Amino acid sequence: MDCPLETHEGSALLLAYSSGRLERESTVPLERHLETCPGCRQFVESQSSVWRALDSWEAPPVSADFDRRLYQRIEQQVSWWDMLLRPFRPVFHSRSLPIAAAAGVLIMAGVLLDRPAVVPITPPQQSAQVEALQPDQVEHAVDEVEMLDQFNHLMRSEPAEPAAKM
Amino acid sequence: MDERVKTDMGATAAALDYDAELMLRVRDGDGASFGVLLDKHRLSVIHFLYRMVQNHAVAEELAQEVFLRVYRSRSTYEPTAKFTTWLFRIATHLALNALRDGKHEKSQERLDDASGDLPVRQVSDKRPTVEASMVYESRLEEVRKAVATLPEKQRAAVLMHKYQDMEYSQIARVLNCSESAVKSLLFRAYESLRARLAHMA
Numbered sequence: 001m002d003c004p005l006e007t008h009e010g011s012a013l014l015l016a017y018s019s020g021r022l023e024r025e026s027t028v029p030l031e032r033h034l035e036t037c038p039g040c041r042q043f044v045e046s047q048s049s050v051w052r053a054l055d056s057w058e059a060p061p062v063s064a065d066f067d068r069r070l071y072q073r074i075e076q077q078v079s080w081w082d083m084l085l086r087p088f089r090p091v092f093h094s095r096s097l098p099i100a101a102a103a104g105v106l107i108m109a110g111v112l113l114d115r116p117a118v119v120p121i122t123p124p125q126q127s128a129q130v131e132a133l134q135p136d137q138v139e140h141a142v143d144e145v146e147m148l149d150q151f152n153h154l155m156r157s158e159p160a161e162p163a164a165k166m
Numbered sequence: 167m168d169e170r171v172k173t174d175m176g177a178t179a180a181a182l183d184y185d186a187e188l189m190l191r192v193r194d195g196d197g198a199s200f201g202v203l204l205d206k207h208r209l210s211v212i213h214f215l216y217r218m219v220q221n222h223a224v225a226e227e228l229a230q231e232v233f234l235r236v237y238r239s240r241s242t243y244e245p246t247a248k249f250t251t252w253l254f255r256i257a258t259h260l261a262l263n264a265l266r267d268g269k270h271e272k273s274q275e276r277l278d279d280a281s282g283d284l285p286v287r288q289v290s291d292k293r294p295t296v297e298a299s300m301v302y303e304s305r306l307e308e309v310r311k312a313v314a315t316l317p318e319k320q321r322a323a324v325l326m327h328k329y330q331d332m333e334y335s336q337i338a339r340v341l342n343c344s345e346s347a348v349k350s351l352l353f354r355a356y357e358s359l360r361a362r363l364a365h366m367a
């Protein structure tokens with residue numbers, strides 16, 4: 001067996017072809033190769049079966065009250081969460097410390113005024129942050145997610161979302 | 167290309183990615199844009215999570231958490247990546263955590279109880295024959311089990327590749343690994359799936 005496609009690139013090509021994502025200019029020479037190579041032909045046939053099998057797997061419909069539950073949670077959690085998180089945020093975004101502090105104060109004020117949190121709280125001046133763009137912002141978001149997890153474990157004194165368990 | 171150098175980076179990424187633009191509006195206090203983002207991505211996030219954990223209730227709960235976190239992070243949002251990369255990164259992270267926390271045990275139970283998450287209407291409404299629906303169920307069961315058996319990262323990669331139509335490069339950014347790592351994750355995953363599912367016509 002000396003198939004030229006027995007490489008990583010070859011596999012990628014065959015995978016793309018089996019899923020119908022190969023550009024036309026690569027399709028023609030590949031199909032010519034398939035005519036003469038039983039190994040690749042077998043790969044394509046079995047991969048296409050996998051593709052069809054996965055196609056047949058439909059996800060169940062989304063619950064009708066999904067959005068309502070989400071907005072309810074936003075309303076319930078965002079205000080206390082912001083209040084808790086703001087003072088810690090400088091650990092992760094040290095450059096935005098004054099902004100975070102200001103935001104904390106604003107949000108505290110919002111909470112005191114019993115302002116519903118779904119109505120987005122007008123953020124403080126963000127222009128400084130736009131200039132201080134950090135390339136690894138996704139990293140920070142995930143850091144924050146991890147921290148959120150820890151907090152959730154700590155703060156989850158009530159059974160999580162009884163409404164969601166319908 | 168020259169124009170974007172002088173404008174702020176946010177505007178640049180937003181021009182490339184309408185979702186990012188919407189998210190910037192959310193950051194700036196526009197709640198309606200959050201609704202638009204939710205409408206656009208609700209289904210794909212829930213379906214991805216459903217196929218990861220294979221339990222509808224858990225998937226919806228995790229999806230709620232995903233969108234909640236998107237909303238919570240709005241004030242620090244910067245469009246440094248495609249919005250969907252960020253979104254699926256959060257979703258994947260939560261799914262992997264849930265699986266490690268043992269919520270997957272529920273999903274394993276569900277796998278054994280095939281009736282649990284099936285879109286019942288599809289099999290019972292038309293009711294061609296009892297056998298036909300049994301065949302459908304057992305095929306579906308086989309697919310679900312094959313996917314559930316994949317190691318978590320391979321599973322996430324396959325689901326994003328197959329159902330979200332993502333490029334290797336985007337999957338790499340979501341999983342925080344190199345593009346070649348994604349390729350080998352996918353090759354190994356599809357190899358297992360071929361071994362388990364290729365006999366299905």
Ligand SMILES: [Zn+2]
Pocket residue numbers: 003004005006033037039040041
């Ligand atoms: Zn070949």
